[in-house]
Amino acid sequence: MKHLFAILLTSWITMGSCSADNNSNKAEQGDKRTADQAVSLISKDQFLKQVWNYEQSPNEWKFLGEKPAIIDFYADWCGPCKIAGPILEDVAREYKGKIVVYKIDTQKERELAGVFGISSIPAFLYIPLEGKPMMTAGIGRTKDQTRQMFIDNIESHLLKTKQ
Structure with missing residues (x-):
C-alpha cells in the first residue's frame, strides 16, 4: 500500500510539472505569434x-x-x-x-x-x-x-x- 501511494504521489507531481512547462511554452508561442501579427x-x-x-x-x-x-x-x-x-x-x-x-x-x-x-x-x-x-x-x-x-x-x- 505504501508503494502504491508513493507511485501515485510521484505521478501526480510529475504530471503537475509537465503541465506547468506546457503552459509556459504556450505563453512563449503566444508572444512570438503576436510579434508577427x-x-x-x-x-x-x-x-x-x-x-x-x-x-x-x-x-x-x-x-x-x-x-x-x-x-x-x-x-x-x-x-x-x-x-x-x-x-x-x-x-x-x-x-x-x-x-x-x-x-x-x-x-x-x-x-x-x-x-x-x-x-x-x-x-x-x-x-x-x-x-x-x-x-x-x-x-x-x-x-x-x-x-x-x-x-x-x-x-x-x-x-x-x-x-
Whole structure:
C-alpha cells in the first residue's frame, strides 16, 4: 500500500510539472505569434507615447501617430471580440502601410478603457490623422458584415480625402 501511494504521489507531481512547462511554452508561442501579427497589443505607457498623452493634455485630443489608427478594445473572454480579432487582423494586413492597428486588453488596461468610457466590447476607436476620433461598438451579424464594417469605417473616416 505504501508503494502504491508513493507511485501515485510521484505521478501526480510529475504530471503537475509537465503541465506547468506546457503552459509556459504556450505563453512563449503566444508572444512570438503576436510579434508577427499586423495588430499590436499596447499598454498604457505605449498608448501615452504613440497615440495620445491624456495625462499632459487631458482636455485636448492630440494624436501622436504618423498614420491613421484603429484601436480595438477587447477582452479574452468576449465571444464577439474573438470573432472580430482575426477579421481585423486580415483587414490590417490589407491596409498595411496606410493605417496602424492596436489592441488594448480592457481587463489589463482598465484605466485606458475608463478614459474612453468603454462599457461594451468589442469597441473600436478610429483615429484619423486630423480631426476627432470616432468610436463604434459591436460587430456585424456575419463575418462578412464585420469585415465590411471595418473597411467602410477605414475608407470613410481614416482615409477620406478633403473635398
